[in-house]
Amino acid sequence: MAAPMLRGCCLGRCWALACIDSSSRHGRGAATGFTSSGKRGQSFVAQQPLLTAQKSRKGEHKWAAVVGLEIHAQIASNSKLFSGSQVHFAAPPNSLVSFFDASLPGTLPVLNRRCVEAAVMTGLALNCHINKKSLFDRKHYFYADLPAGYQITQQRLPIAVNGSLAYSVCVGKKWRQVITKTVRIKQIQLEQDSGKSLHDELRSQTLIDLNRAGVGLLELVLEPDMSCGEEAATAVRELQLILQALGTSQANMAEGQLRVDANISVHHPGEPLGVRTEVKNLNSARFLARAIDYEIQRQINELENGCEILNETRSFDYKLGCTVPMRDKEGKQDYRFMPEPNLPPLLLYDTASLPAGADPQQVINIDRIREQLPELPSETREKLIQQYGILPEHSFALLNEVGLLEFFQNVIKETRAEPKKVTSWVLNIFLGFLKQRNLAVNESPVTPSVLAELLNLLDRKVISSAAAKQVFEELWRSKGKTPSQIVSERKLELMQDEEALERVCHAVMEGHPQVVMDTKRGNPRAINKLIGLVRKVTHNRADPTVIKEILEKQLSS
Amino acid sequence: MLGRTLQEVSAALKQGQITPVELCQKCLSLIKKTKFLNAYITISEEVALKQAEESEKRYKKGHSLGALDGIPVAVKDNFSTSGIETTCASNMLKGYVPPYNATVVQRLLDQGAVLMGKTNLDEFAMGSGSTDGVFGPVKNPWSYSKQYREKRKQKSHGENEDSNWLITGGSSGGSAAAVSAFTCFAALGSDTGGSTRNPAAHCGIVGFKPSYGLVSRHGLIPLVNSMDVPGILTRCVDDAATVLGVLAGHDPKDSTTIQDPGKPFMLSSLTDVSKLCIGIPKVSLPFHFTEILSGQIQSPGLGNRLVGVESCLCHFC
Numbered sequence: 001m002a003a004p005m006l007r008g009c010c011l012g013r014c015w016a017l018a019c020i021d022s023s024s025r026h027g028r029g030a031a032t033g034f035t036s037s038g039k040r041g042q043s044f045v046a047q048q049p050l051l052t053a054q055k056s057r058k059g060e061h062k063w064a065a066v067v068g069l070e071i072h073a074q075i076a077s078n079s080k081l082f083s084g085s086q087v088h089f090a091a092p093p094n095s096l097v098s099f100f101d102a103s104l105p106g107t108l109p110v111l112n113r114r115c116v117e118a119a120v121m122t123g124l125a126l127n128c129h130i131n132k133k134s135l136f137d138r139k140h141y142f143y144a145d146l147p148a149g150y151q152i153t154q155q156r157l158p159i160a161v162n163g164s165l166a167y168s169v170c171v172g173k174k175w176r177q178v179i180t181k182t183v184r185i186k187q188i189q190l191e192q193d194s195g196k197s198l199h200d201e202l203r204s205q206t207l208i209d210l211n212r213a214g215v216g217l218l219e220l221v222l223e224p225d226m227s228c229g230e231e232a233a234t235a236v237r238e239l240q241l242i243l244q245a246l247g248t249s250q251a252n253m254a255e256g257q258l259r260v261d262a263n264i265s266v267h268h269p270g271e272p273l274g275v276r277t278e279v280k281n282l283n284s285a286r287f288l289a290r291a292i293d294y295e296i297q298r299q300i301n302e303l304e305n306g307c308e309i310l311n312e313t314r315s316f317d318y319k320l321g322c323t324v325p326m327r328d329k330e331g332k333q334d335y336r337f338m339p340e341p342n343l344p345p346l347l348l349y350d351t352a353s354l355p356a357g358a359d360p361q362q363v364i365n366i367d368r369i370r371e372q373l374p375e376l377p378s379e380t381r382e383k384l385i386q387q388y389g390i391l392p393e394h395s396f397a398l399l400n401e402v403g404l405l406e407f408f409q410n411v412i413k414e415t416r417a418e419p420k421k422v423t424s425w426v427l428n429i430f431l432g433f434l435k436q437r438n439l440a441v442n443e444s445p446v447t448p449s450v451l452a453e454l455l456n457l458l459d460r461k462v463i464s465s466a467a468a469k470q471v472f473e474e475l476w477r478s479k480g481k482t483p484s485q486i487v488s489e490r491k492l493e494l495m496q497d498e499e500a501l502e503r504v505c506h507a508v509m510e511g512h513p514q515v516v517m518d519t520k521r522g523n524p525r526a527i528n529k530l531i532g533l534v535r536k537v538t539h540n541r542a543d544p545t546v547i548k549e550i551l552e553k554q555l556s557s
Numbered sequence: 558m559l560g561r562t563l564q565e566v567s568a569a570l571k572q573g574q575i576t577p578v579e580l581c582q583k584c585l586s587l588i589k590k591t592k593f594l595n596a597y598i599t600i601s602e603e604v605a606l607k608q609a610e611e612s613e614k615r616y617k618k619g620h621s622l623g624a625l626d627g628i629p630v631a632v633k634d635n636f637s638t639s640g641i642e643t644t645c646a647s648n649m650l651k652g653y654v655p656p657y658n659a660t661v662v663q664r665l666l667d668q669g670a671v672l673m674g675k676t677n678l679d680e681f682a683m684g685s686g687s688t689d690g691v692f693g694p695v696k697n698p699w700s701y702s703k704q705y706r707e708k709r710k711q712k713s714h715g716e717n718e719d720s721n722w723l724i725t726g727g728s729s730g731g732s733a734a735a736v737s738a739f740t741c742f743a744a745l746g747s748d749t750g751g752s753t754r755n756p757a758a759h760c761g762i763v764g765f766k767p768s769y770g771l772v773s774r775h776g777l778i779p780l781v782n783s784m785d786v787p788g789i790l791t792r793c794v795d796d797a798a799t800v801l802g803v804l805a806g807h808d809p810k811d812s813t814t815i816q817d818p819g820k821p822f823m824l825s826s827l828t829d830v831s832k833l834c835i836g837i838p839k840v841s842l843p844f845h846f847t848e849i850l851s852g853q854i855q856s857p858g859l860g861n862r863l864v865g866v867e868s869c870l871c872h873f874c
Contacts, residue, residue: 099657106637106659108811129668341782343812506849 657663659776676731687730753788
């Protein structure tokens, strides 16, 4: 998912969007409520509602949707939350399992310090109140990938509560205005991850891999302050950036390090909240918004047809693009929560309450952690805007792609070109090339210094803008050549000789009297024709703006 | 020799009066002779002899590890023992061979103790008679004492000899029977609601329950996590103190153990009890208090030194 910004969503509530298959219902005709620009993977645009269509339906008044999220982020640590086994992605099955992870009788949990620090860092970055005393509980349920039969979590008293996550929405004409929205964070808690079940349909068996069992998770509960899929997706994206900046989680949805479940309900504004459903299996940022919007639409349709919404758990089916009820519906689960007897309460300190002579290895000081918090994405963006004068939406785009900010900063260091120019080149041309070839920034054949050199040539007006683009293409294809080399090889230097250029212009004007006449008559496109002709003669080596100036001078004389 | 105290045997080993291997073999043959007690579930004969041999090498070099080096011990079958079947007297764990040692077991082995075997218990330590394990009940050695046999003969109703036995109490009945029958010098039990003290009383030996958090529970298959402690069964108090000194202390693998107190545990060498002041907890029901006082605690010189102790903890009993 590219831009974390919300495009075109109106302030406050997001109106219902037509989905792939249900657009016909509301008689909206051909134009469905969303556009999807697949190139840069942008999520789709929420549009203003067609109120006429809505009114035609039983004269109902508007619907408002309410979306809450439960996010599980895998903590980036060397070992698991309660045992010493390592944490690696894609290791051979059952190769990272300690006795405690396999729940051998008699083993006991031992809390991992790094995981607690990660939770405190995340809580502080999200403006939470850190509970100096938090407790661990057991949540019991039976599943083959949960060897102990219970998960250790923090149900009664989590480590952090009452925070907020700010994300930005772009509204107005041309989406120039940036609005900040916040979603409240109910709590952040530490808990264990379960193992993985691999269903082997062919042999009618399920294989269990316990590598992931016991890995530390941060569960973040976001209050239902969001009103549509876009807002939820944007909030999740911002959270990803924050977690990655803190280093507490790699937050990569594709690798399962960030999992999102959504709680969705609809109601009429002013009336009490409706019955909510939970949507699980949202493993991609791209489908997150789509799934939520589908569910909102589904609920609206059901209610408008007089049906009831069941309080159920649904799964998102990627192929069909819709939510389906999950197979095992057993009614309400009783998790038999009980305090975890093998773990004493977790006590955290600040500088004021730190006991004298305490071993720094054994205690955690919240104030120390706060001092050492790295720069958050919002601060980075602010700095970019201040330092380089770039537009807010560009600051978002720069932070959105892994490594892009660093690339940008490296180019800036080595070029005299204006930051605005650099931004435009990096975000439009460079990023465009990357996306077309599905490459990451660190896989780019063009290094920052190479691009800087190119921009320098452009800045010194050695080459034209069009020529620069040609050079860039060439750079992408053949490694090892410098921009200067390519320029001289393909003779792309701009004509510096102004007199020669004047002679060419004059000659062209002589050769095309009709066009000259049109120009003199005030036809705006005629001059472009002249410019084009001059460019042809000069093999595109003349700067179009200079050509225009000369032509205009000669025409007026 | 087998009836001696731990301290005495340790001295004998040091002086070379007996070797660890001989001691081990003596205990093993006694275990075989007293099989009818059903005190042991698993007898780790090979392991024990190997450990005894290593101990013997150390004694020969004069590098004994301490008071427990070469001493036969037994471990209740709800402690994990690496490579030795651990069943908790249940079919659920039949055939389960743990890959690790419980901390308390490891500490004993690190001191050179020789593991005779795993003792019988109530299934998963749920019981107070050692009668409910799947391997059958443990019989109190005192059932076969001359005094008891005499008593039974008088009251004989033509019963089957075999059914004429007393329980050991539980749930660490196997450990208590093992110690009481001289097949080992110390045994590990567990205590949740008296499971070490109860069988100790039944079998006429010393049963010690450490305070929660003093001894590590890592490797002890739990009954009630917030109340379980490993218990020590020996034939005299000094021996219990010796074993406690080895077992007590913080274990990083058990988050409920307290940090080390600093001072090593020492039992005072008191021989004259007339100067002792004994405290008896006052329980809320005065009925029980009077019962205890008027009971058999009649010892010359002590009558006026019994003090009633009121404690907040009494209210939780």
